[in-house]
Amino acid sequence: MxxxxxxxxxxxxxxxxxxxxxxxxxxxxxxxxxxxxxxxxxxxxxxxxxxxxxxxxxxxxxxxxxxxxxxxxxxxxxxxxxxxxxxxxxxxxxxxxxxxxxxxxxxxxxxxxxxxxxxxxxxxxxxxxxxxxxxxxxxxxxxxxxxxxxxxxxxxxxxxxxxxxxxxxxxxxxxxxxxxxxxxxQKNGFDQIRPALEYIRDKYATPMKIAEIASVCHMSESHFRRLFEENLGMTPVEYLNQVRIKKACDLIRKTGYSMEEIAVKVGFSTTSTFNRNFKRIIGTSPYHWKKSPENFETRLADFNILVEKGW
Structure with missing residues (x-):
């Protein structure tokens, strides 16, 4: 087995x-x-x-x-x-x-x-x-x-x-x-996709295609997709959207930007795409998340975003 x-x-x-x-x-x-x-x-x-x-x-x-x-x-x-x-x-x-x-x-x-x-x-x-x-x-x-x-x-x-x-x-x-x-x-399959994780970390706010990310790892798109999912348990697009939504959470917490502005700043082409991915990943809309301070720390903890206190 x-x-x-x-x-x-x-x-x-x-x-x-x-x-x-x-x-x-x-x-x-x-x-x-x-x-x-x-x-x-x-x-x-x-x-x-x-x-x-x-x-x-x-x-x-x-x-x-x-x-x-x-x-x-x-x-x-x-x-x-x-x-x-x-x-x-x-x-x-x-x-x-x-x-x-x-x-x-x-x-x-x-x-x-x-x-x-x-x-x-x-x-x-x-x-x-x-x-x-x-x-x-x-x-x-x-x-x-x-x-x-x-x-x-x-x-x-x-x-x-x-x-x-x-x-x-x-x-x-x-x-x-x-x-x-x-x-x-560092070694093995995870190490082979590590350049892609770093690329997404630095370029998350810009439009990008999977073939472009795969090229950073010197792989074909099909091989990259397979290796990425084998090591992370998610597709490259799912990972990219997680990074973008996590950055959006931080902007909501720290700035007064509108949701439309935040959507653009974290790399989503439309507000509707941003809202859909936010709800899928966090479990609620960005508007409700912002207006529910009693759920704020719990949502962040569940999603592994640290709430910094006292630093």
């Missing part, structure tokens, strides 16, 4: 314009984040985690590794993974979600080659190791979490500099060939 395909879901995070990252250290959402063994998820951002309490296993694509309190993880964007806690002692993580491209473009605006080189190293592989093995990296993570938690004077400027230090340390870590920690290279 053929093994059932793992569930894979996108968990999309939108960073505020004036920030380079999101810091999450609220225990109330921990249980929502951790998933069942047969359910993988991936993010549109680089994920950096520190296990503060507990132990369990982490699945990184098709490999399962153990973690315990004091361990640090670095997981590139669009890399399938999950976290399975064990025992009854509680399981608490702190996370940073970082946009490396935004950080590097801000610091090296005229050096595209350096940006590309650093991004290649940053996204090369996942990392799981004890904090004692990467003490400088752990210190920078802790400093960022403290700055974002307490927001002292000039905290944005401080985090700005720390964000670059964080990425440079990760790039240097991934360039080492003899380190003993658990590191996994």
């Amino acid at each position: 053929k093994k059932a395909k793992d569930k894979v879901e996108l968990r999309y995070y939108d960073i505020k314009q004036e920030h380079f990252l999101i810091a999450l250290q609220n225990r109330n959402w921990q249980n929502k984040y951790q998933t069942e063994a047969d359910s993988l998820h991936f993010h549109n951002l680089l994920e950096i985690g520190v296990c503060m309490q507990g132990h369990g296993t982490m699945r990184l694509e098709d490999k399962v590794v153990s973690y315990e309190a004091g361990m640090v993880t670095v997981i590139p964007a669009n890399f399938p993974h999950n976290t399975i806690p064990r025992g009854d002692a509680g399981n608490t993580w702190s996370y940073l979600f970082v946009d490396p491209e935004k950080v590097l473009a801000a610091f090296y605006p005229d050096d595209i080659l350096l940006q590309q080189k650093l991004l290649e190293h940053i996204n090369r592989q996942t990392f799981l190791g004890k904090e004692t093995e990467v003490p400088n990296l752990k210190n920078v993570i802790t400093c960022i979490l403290n700055e974002m938690n307490h927001t002292p004077e000039f905290y944005r400027e401080c985090v700005r500099g720390l964000s670059l230090s964080l990425l440079l340390m990760i790039a240097r870590l991934n360039s080492k060939k003899d380190i003993g920690q658990e590191m996994l290279r």
Whole structure:
């Protein structure tokens, strides 16, 4: 009997314009984040985690590794993974979600080659190791979490500099060939469609055809469609519409744009198409969603869009 395909879901995070990252250290959402063994998820951002309490296993694509309190993880964007806690002692993580491209473009605006080189190293592989093995990296993570938690004077400027230090340390870590920690290279079918996910992330607001997206992965359209659906459990069009609707949710929350303006800004050619996809994905119309604050956080949590508080 053929093994059932793992569930894979996108968990999309939108960073505020004036920030380079999101810091999450609220225990109330921990249980929502951790998933069942047969359910993988991936993010549109680089994920950096520190296990503060507990132990369990982490699945990184098709490999399962153990973690315990004091361990640090670095997981590139669009890399399938999950976290399975064990025992009854509680399981608490702190996370940073970082946009490396935004950080590097801000610091090296005229050096595209350096940006590309650093991004290649940053996204090369996942990392799981004890904090004692990467003490400088752990210190920078802790400093960022403290700055974002307490927001002292000039905290944005401080985090700005720390964000670059964080990425440079990760790039240097991934360039080492003899380190003993658990590191996994991105590979297999999911890795083959990863350029398409990045392309959609950057170009979601523009009209695009599936053949155009397939060409980014150097595949025929038919082969790309098959591989995409095998790895994500949805068609490329369904994925593109999910990204667009998630961006629309953020615009509804943060701006005063009309629904007609939002539809255009996220890539839908007509308002009726936008409304139809919004209702299919979220479960209600954008107008009702906007007018129902009591359902706001629940809708977002169900759809894996983080409601940022206090950052």
